[in-house]
Amino acid sequence: MRLSGGVEWALHCCVVLTSVVEPVPAxxxxxxxxxxxxxxxxxxxxxxxxxxxxxxxxxxxxxxxxRSPSSITLLDVVDAIDGPAxxxxxxxxxxxxxxxxxxxxxxxxxxxxxxxxxAESARRDALRAVTIADxxxxxxxxxxxxxxDGVGTWLRTGNA
Numbered sequence: 001m002r003l004s005g006g007v008e009w010a011l012h013c014c015v016v017l018t019s020v021v022e023p024v025p026a027x028x029x030x031x032x033x034x035x036x037x038x039x040x041x042x043x044x045x046x047x048x049x050x051x052x053x054x055x056x057x058x059x060x061x062x063x064x065x066x067r068s069p070s071s072i073t074l075l076d077v078v079d080a081i082d083g084p085a086x087x088x089x090x091x092x093x094x095x096x097x098x099x100x101x102x103x104x105x106x107x108x109x110x111x112x113x114x115x116x117x118x119a120e121s122a123r124r125d126a127l128r129a130v131t132i133a134d135x136x137x138x139x140x141x142x143x144x145x146x147x148x149d150g151v152g153t154w155l156r157t158g159n160a
Contacts, residue, residue: 012033
């Protein structure tokens with residue numbers, strides 16, 4: 001299962017948005033992450049459609065989280081960006097070719113579909129178990145205490 005690059009950028013933006021109260025313009029977030037503003041705007045729009053961030057219009061506009069970071073999971077972000085469809089879709093290959101299994105014998109999913117469904121459930125459970133708040137704590141642990149405070153200051157003022 002491969003997640004799009006947009007998921008990574010969206011997760012970074014959600015974590016960064018935990019460091020501020022006021023809206024942050026998409027261009028400012030793009031500058032922070034050194035990514036195309038157009039590309040990042042698409043990810044932010046997907047997060048907004050999913051109700052994870054709110055777009056505030058006007059001179060002081062930008063994006064803010066709509067809920068507590070502890071209530072936004074990695075799965076919420078992945079589904080917002082890549083969609084909720086499973087990464088594996090069974091096409092019933094066993095019912096094709098010269099030795100095809102008859103349709104009436106296919107009363108339950110094949111072992112491959114069952115194994116992939118189990119893996120998909122485990123993936124979704126793992127993503128559901130981690131929140132944006134959890135990531136924010138880990139950023140401060142791995143990058144140094146106060147890292148997100150410094151990011152918040154930079155977003156607000158342009159100075160770290």
